[in-house]
Amino acid sequence: MSDALLVALFSIAGVVSLCFSWVLVTSIERVGARLGMTEGLLGMLAALVADAPEIAAAVTALARHNSRIGAGVVIGSNVFNLAALLGLASIVAGRVALHRRVIEMAGAVAVWIAVLCLLVVVGALSPLAGLVAALAVLGPYLAVLGLGLERLARLRLPVSWRSWLCTAVREEELELEVALHPSRGGRRDVVIAAVAVLIVVCASVAMERTAATFGARHAVPEIVTGALLLAAVTSLPNAVAATYLAARGRGAAVLSTALNSNAINVLAGLLLPATLTGLGAPSGPTTFVSASYLGLTAFALASAYVVSGLRRVPGALVIAAYLGFVAVLLVIAA
Secondary structure, X not given: OOHHHHHHHHHHHHHHHHHHHHHHHHHHHHHHHHOOOOHHHHHHHHHHHHOHHHHHHHHHHHHOOOHHHHHHHHHHHHHHHHHHHHHHHHHHXXXXXXXXXXXXHHHHHHHHHHHHHHHHHOOOOOHHHHHHHHHHHHHHHHHHHHHOHHHHHOOOOOXXXXXXXXXXXXXXXXXXXXXXXXXXXXXXXXXXXXXHHHHHHHHHHHHHHHHHHHHHHOOOOHHHHHHHHHHHHHOHHHHHHHHHHHHOXXXXXXXXXXXXXXXXXXXXXXXXXXXXXXXXXXXXXXXXXXXXXXXHHHHHHHHHHHHOEEEHHHHHHHHHHHHHHHHHHHHHHO
8 A cells, every 4th residue: 555545544534533523522412411411421421432533543553562552642642632622722712710629629530540641651550450540530530520419419428528529510510511511412313423433433443554554664653653643633623622612711611621531541542451452561752651641731730720720821831841742752762
C-alpha cells in the first residue's frame, strides 16, 4: 500500500470518526435523559462515548503488542485534552467562575488517576493493581454522581461529610445543567448510537493501523505516532465539544468533561487492556508523557482553584506547556 493511500485512508477515517463521534454523543445524551440520569452522571456518560476513538485505537495497539503506541494514544490524548479543553476554554471564555468544591471533588479523582497512570507506566504498580486502585476511587465517585441529592442526603455518613458532598454535587449539577440539556430519546436513538459506536470503532482501528504502518515504514518512533499524531486526532471530538461549550460561556462544564474524559481514558484505554495483554517494559519517552500528564493536571487544577475559575493567562500557559511537551518528546524520541 502506497504512502499516498495510507494518508488518504487515515484522513478519511479521521473525518468519519469525528462526524460519527458527534452523532454518538448526542444520541447517548438523549438516551441518558430518558433514563433520568443526573447531570453529573450524564456528563460522565458523554465523556465516555466521546472517548471512543482514543480507547478503540489504544486497545487495538495494545492487542497487537504495540505498547508504546497504545500507551501513547491514551496518555498523549490526556495531555492534549488539558491543552485543547481547559487551555482553549480559558482563552475562548475569558473568565469562567468555578465552585471550589467541584474542583476539589473532581480534581482529587483526576490527580489520583494520573498518579496511578505514572506508577503503572514506570513499573512500580502492575496494571491490575492500578486498575483496582482506580476503581476504588472512581467507583464511589460515580456512585455519588448517580445517587442524586435526595438519596445522597440520606446516606449514613458524618454530617459534615454528607453536607460537603451534597453541596459539591449540587454545584456540579448547576454547572452542567445549562451545558447538558438534551431532549428525551427513544429507540431510534439507541439504534443510532449502536451504529455510531460500530463506525467510530472501525474508523479508529483504521487510523491506528494506517498510522502504525506509515510510522514503521518511515522509522517514526512509536511513541510519537501514538502520543502526538493519534492522540490529537482521536481527541478532536472532545476538542470540538469544548470549543462549543466555551463559546457559550460554559467553561465550568468543560472542566468536568476534561477530567472525566481523562480518567476514563486511563481506565478503559490503558489499565483494563494492559491487565489482559500486558504493557511492556518501561521506557523514557512513555514515562515522560505520563509525568507530563500528571504535572499538567496538577497545574491546571491549582490555577483554577486559586482564582476559583478559568482565566486566559493560565490557559495560555497550559497550551504553551503542551507545545513544550511536543518539542521535548520529539527530541527524546529521536
